[in-house]
Amino acid sequence: MSAFASTIDAWKREKGPLRILSASGQLGYGIPEPAFRAGLARKPHLIGADMGSVDPGPYYLGAGKLATARRSSKRDLGLAIVGAVRNRIPFILGTAGTGGGDPHLAETMEIIREIARENDLNFRVATIGAEMPRDVVKAAVRAKKVTAIGPISTLTEAEVDGAARIVGQMGMEAFQRAIDLEPDIIIAGRACDTAIYATLPQRLGFPVGPALQMAKIIECASLCCEGGGRDAMLGTLEGESFVLESMNPNRRATPMSVAAHSLYEQADPLSVAEPEGILYLADAKYEAVDERRVRVSGGRWEPATQFSVKIEGATRIGARAVLVAGSTDPVFIAKAQEIAASVEAMIRELVPPNPKRPYELFFRFYGLGVVGGQPVTTVPEEVGVLVECIGETEEEARAVAATAKQYLLHAPFPGRISTAGNLGFPFTPPEMTAGDAYRFSVYHIMEVDDLAPLFPVSIETIGR
Amino acid sequence: MKLIDAARVIRSKNAGPTQVTLDLMFDTREMYERALAAPSLKAAVIAQRFNVAEAEIIPYPAANAIKIVLPRRIIAGTPGDTDVYGAQQHRPILDLEI
Numbered sequence: 001m002s003a004f005a006s007t008i009d010a011w012k013r014e015k016g017p018l019r020i021l022s023a024s025g026q027l028g029y030g031i032p033e034p035a036f037r038a039g040l041a042r043k044p045h046l047i048g049a050d051m052g053s054v055d056p057g058p059y060y061l062g063a064g065k066l067a068t069a070r071r072s073s074k075r076d077l078g079l080a081i082v083g084a085v086r087n088r089i090p091f092i093l094g095t096a097g098t099g100g101g102d103p104h105l106a107e108t109m110e111i112i113r114e115i116a117r118e119n120d121l122n123f124r125v126a127t128i129g130a131e132m133p134r135d136v137v138k139a140a141v142r143a144k145k146v147t148a149i150g151p152i153s154t155l156t157e158a159e160v161d162g163a164a165r166i167v168g169q170m171g172m173e174a175f176q177r178a179i180d181l182e183p184d185i186i187i188a189g190r191a192c193d194t195a196i197y198a199t200l201p202q203r204l205g206f207p208v209g210p211a212l213q214m215a216k217i218i219e220c221a222s223l224c225c226e227g228g229g230r231d232a233m234l235g236t237l238e239g240e241s242f243v244l245e246s247m248n249p250n251r252r253a254t255p256m257s258v259a260a261h262s263l264y265e266q267a268d269p270l271s272v273a274e275p276e277g278i279l280y281l282a283d284a285k286y287e288a289v290d291e292r293r294v295r296v297s298g299g300r301w302e303p304a305t306q307f308s309v310k311i312e313g314a315t316r317i318g319a320r321a322v323l324v325a326g327s328t329d330p331v332f333i334a335k336a337q338e339i340a341a342s343v344e345a346m347i348r349e350l351v352p353p354n355p356k357r358p359y360e361l362f363f364r365f366y367g368l369g370v371v372g373g374q375p376v377t378t379v380p381e382e383v384g385v386l387v388e389c390i391g392e393t394e395e396e397a398r399a400v401a402a403t404a405k406q407y408l409l410h411a412p413f414p415g416r417i418s419t420a421g422n423l424g425f426p427f428t429p430p431e432m433t434a435g436d437a438y439r440f441s442v443y444h445i446m447e448v449d450d451l452a453p454l455f456p457v458s459i460e461t462i463g464r
Numbered sequence: 465m466k467l468i469d470a471a472r473v474i475r476s477k478n479a480g481p482t483q484v485t486l487d488l489m490f491d492t493r494e495m496y497e498r499a500l501a502a503p504s505l506k507a508a509v510i511a512q513r514f515n516v517a518e519a520e521i522i523p524y525p526a527a528n529a530i531k532i533v534l535p536r537r538i539i540a541g542t543p544g545d546t547d548v549y550g551a552q553q554h555r556p557i558l559d560l561e562i
Contacts, residue, residue, distance in 0.1 A: 054478075054480060054481055054540075055478060055540075055548075055549055056548070056549075057481075057540055057541030057548045058481070058540075058541045058542075059541065148482075149480055149482055149483075150480060150482025150483040150535055150536070151482050151483075151535040151536065151539075152481075152482050152539060256527060256528075259526040259527040260487075260489060260527035260529060262524070262526075262527070263485075263487045263489075263524060263527065263529055263531055264477070264487075265477050265478065265479055265485070266479055266485065267479035267480070267483050267485055267520075267533045268522070268533075269522065269524050269531060270522075270524075284526065286526070317543070360543050360544075362543065362544060364546065370546050371546050371547055371552045372547075372552060372553060372555045372556065373515075373537065373546065374555065374556055388543075390543050437543065438541070439539065439541065439542040439543070440481045440482075440539050440540065440541060440542065443480060443481055443482055443539075
């Protein structure tokens with residue numbers, strides 16, 4: 001019998017609270033092992049982990065690459081999967097491989113097969129795809145069922161066709177279909193982090209509001225504790241309430257720290273939109289159980305009359321090359337922007353842009369008001385210099401960066417005292433290519449009538 | 465009193481690639497209410513500080529916190545962006561008088 005089926009059967013015999021262990025909110029960046037082991041010792045009914053996000057930017061989604069190092073991803077996946085399979089605990093991984101698209105899922109599965117081989121494990125894996133069929137998205141665009149989230153352009157059919165990859169965030173519906181396949185573990189493409197943890201409670205008949213509310217908090221592991229943290233977090237769902245406890249004994253969840261966590265990376269701290277409805281948190285209550293555990297209640301679930309999926313897409317816009325340098329020359333620093341303008345004119349003369357698709361060139365002088373986009377009030381004694389080019393090809397971008405290096409180094413300007421060179425380079429070559437460049441082209445809500453065709457499930461047995 | 469001296473936490477982060485959200489957290493209810501009532505923390509003033517068209521101010525009394533939501537000037541990671549995660553956008557409000 002599969003880990004999911006046997007856990008569901010066992011719970012139905014015993015009933016009682018449901019223990020869910022969140023192993024990591026960012027699998028692949030290092031699961032702290034002692035807290036994870038302490039969590040395993042509590043005999044959870046489910047282990048979950050989230051592996052992805054749009055936070056790292058459009059590159060990983062577009063290129064189909066993992067943001068986390070392969071060896072770190074393998075270490076964390078090994079810890080979670082060996083721990084789950086050896087103890088017959090169901091495991092769910094959401095947003096596999098950073099982006100949650102097909103190549104991300106494929107690379108994650110390849111790592112999992114290695115782990116199974118090396119640890120002599122045998123288990124059934126359900127996978128859930130999350131790449132959106134282009135014809136479905138284009139039909140939704142035509143039917144005006146796609147809405148922008150924040151300041152991004154209205155989606156067009158041409159933009160859909162031009163995207164390197166488009167994924168959708170699956171909800172509990174997709175995970176329910178995966179559980180139907182009787183797996184030991186579920187590896188999902190792009191997914192709502194909440195659905196990882198709320199699907200099993202929903203299956204067992206727990207109220208969805210508190211289950212999702214708990215999911216929303218534990219999906220970041222111990223981040224809801226005072227001072228944050230990555231350690232595994234245990235959520236014990238009682239029904240209308242749940243108790244939170246970090247598996248690191250030094251981390252304390254307090255009513256204030258847990259309440260504050262609802263603010264994190266959310267535009268709206270009082271509601272969470274899921275494909276199948278909305279979770280409302282306005283009536284949330286937080287009470288201390290003891291000095292490091294908190295009981296929470298009040299999450300209210302309202303099923304939607306219309307399903308909707310958040311869709312995310314990235315489009316390739318060219319290839320990137322950068323130049324890294326610094327300057328301590330006061331005259332250069334005072335005139336940096338004008339010097340950059342003259343150097344840019346020289347570059348555009350020496351490396352003529354394709355008129356149909358001119359390269360983009362950015363000069364950034366760190367210390368003079370780059371990061372916050374606001375001018376600085378004092379002139380620093382030293383500035384960092386970053387020149388970035390996005391060209392049609394890597395060769396073009398590199399040619400621009402190399403030319404920028406030479407002319408920025410030797411640019412003449414009135415009052416120049418340091419006539420042998422304007423820049424210090426930290427290494428050679430100071431100009432380097434940085435692979436393909438992408439932009440987010442899709443960040444929208446798409447209304448759909450049927451979720452199942454968007455998130456196909458399949459099952460395979462791994463190991464002996 | 466300046467915001468940087470009044471708040472325990474003043475942080476910024478993306479809320480998705482098209483928006484940035486700032487969280488101001490205060491140690492006491494009194495300080496939270498003082499900040500919430502301050503003319504400098506009205507939406508129009510904040511929007512002007514960040515040079516964006518609009519800002520949303522959301523009181524969150526459960527954590528003695530105030531949330532600010534801003535549209536990003538450049539979508540995260542699009543050429544010209546300088547803060548992909550939006551984690552360093554808090555400076556323009558540090559010296560607001562409350």
